[in-house]
Amino acid sequence: MDTENVVEKFKEFERFGSRLGLERMNVLMELLGNPQKNLQCIHVAGTNGKGSVCKYIYEALQENGYKVGLFTSPFLEVFNERIEFDRQLISDEDLKICTDRVLEKVEVMLSNGFDSPTEFEVITAVAFVYFNRKKADFVVLEVGLGGRGDSTNIIERPLACVIASISFDHMDRLGNTLEEIAAEKAGIIKEGVPVIINVERPEAAKVIARKAYEKNCVLYDVKKIKYAITEKSIEGYKMDTTIYGTDYAEVEIGMVGKHQLQNVLTALVTLELLRKDRIIQVERSRLYAGIKKAKQNGRFEVMNRDPYVIIDGAHNEDGAAALEKTAEELLPGKRMLFVTGMLGDKDTQKILDHFAQMADDFVLTEPDNPRRYPAMKLTKDLQERGKNCITIEDPIEACRYALKHKTEYEAIMFAGSLYLIGQVRGLLKSENK
Structure with missing residues (x-):
């Protein structure tokens, strides 16, 4: 079975629509033996920028010798782009093996009278099965839609909860005000887990801050971090910044647009917190090399x-x-x-x-x-x-x-x-x- 046939199998679940909520995902992951519980995840939500933030974190960790999984959506050219490990897209063979395993459990769900999972839920389950098989050191997990009811929110204790931005999109699903949209995105916040936000609009930031407080989380606001651009061109930027007492001078990025400076700051804050908590060990030169390598196809x-x-x-x-x-x-x-x-x-x-x-x-x-x-x-x-x-x-x-x-x-x-x-x-x- 080639990738096209696998994707066709996923499309069969399109008829179930895109229903938010974790009930179906809980049943499916239980049947699969809860592979997500073996994974150390960095969970990233946001309206814009979340894909770039994921890429910066992923490349920086990879460059420091970690085996890292990356789950993002949508894809631009081939489906395999959505699931990446160790800088390789998931192979057609691995995609087929992991999909077959998930679909076998979907059959069990249906025969036991449970609702069918949605297309995105099935794909998320495939990613978890794959990363678990590969024994990933870390997984950088991009939210599909919203946060609270998104299938990626099945993870119970991520290493960090990151919210890259809040603006109007998918209002039919997430709400018509920034506060409502922010409440959905803040649904990824878990008890005691550090929360990193880069949210411009105060009404949205307040909703997230309240949720972080309720969940006893320390909140890190990237907007408060100052930086200086030292070079800029259509090839990228260089910047200097200091993050919680650590100097980051001459950080070079290959993605362009001032919004990318905000995205890289969000990634650097996340990495710095993981470093300070001794969850990761990074060499400065390798971290810089990873950040510079990060590219997001189809973004300027x-x-x-x-x-x-x-x-x-x-x-x-x-x-x-x-x-x-x-x-x-x-x-x-x-x-x-x-x-x-x-x-x-x-x-x-x-x-x-x-x-x-x-x-x-x-x-x-x-x-x-x-x-x-x-x-x-x-x-x-x-x-x-x-x-x-x-x-x-x-x-x-x-x-x-x-x-x-x-x-x-x-x-x-x-x-x-x-x-x-x-x-x-x-x-x-x-x-x-």
Whole structure:
């Protein structure tokens, strides 16, 4: 059975929707022998930035000789990207073995009259089974949706609970106010476990602080940590900072955008606390090397230079705002062609407000997803903002059109749905070979 067949098996669970709550997960993990109880996890939630925070922590630990698992979502090109261990994506063979084991227990669940787990619950269980088989020293675990009822929240005592940011996204599931969304994310906080937050909006930060207090946790607020940028370019940044008495001078990161400085600070605070608690031992030079190696595909990723061809999965308002700021900082005044396609359940107009600040010329397309927002509507929305628009519904054709016209521009930006970015990335990689 190849990966495609395994993914098809996961898709059979799509019909059960995305239901938050841990009842099904508890039953499934019990049947599997609770492999998650053998794992030391760092649990990371947040609206934006959580994937980058996970990557920084993962690479820093890897570089220091630890065997580390990384569970993230979604994937851009191949499903195996979601489960990584020791800098290798899960192999097709291991994916099949672990999936078969989980599906066998799902059959037992169903025959005993329990509700079926959801697709994400099954995939999370596969990751736990795999990391346990590999005897991971640590697992960096990214929350799928929210926190409280997310399947990753089955872990009872993580080493640290990290909340990278709070903003509006998935309001249909998590609530319509920042306080409600924050309460869902704060659901990962466990009794006495250190809580690291990097939350800008005070009303959201208060909700998390209250939850940390109730659970007798020490709260570490990354926003209070000062830093200085010493170098910046489209290749990345260097910065100096001090974290709880430890100097971190000339930290170099290869991900760009000022929001990445916040993400790396969040990761460094987490690592510093684990070091001070003697849970990890790290060599400074190796920690720096790991941080520098961390890359997040599809996050202001430069695929080509002269002209710049950049892809960015800015698929909600805060992501679009961060992209606008980064483009303003690193591509000031450059003539840009902007290619975008989105899903219909996002706050499209607010995202477009940011995109419209970056370019006058747009190609509007559609991600390969049933929830796609029609390209013709995007065209109308941007024409109302005074933009020049071309509509090409097929994303691959839209990408080819943009590349054909690249000599007319100094930069081409592909941004929007991660489904779109995944498709485009594959094509751009093959063009660059």
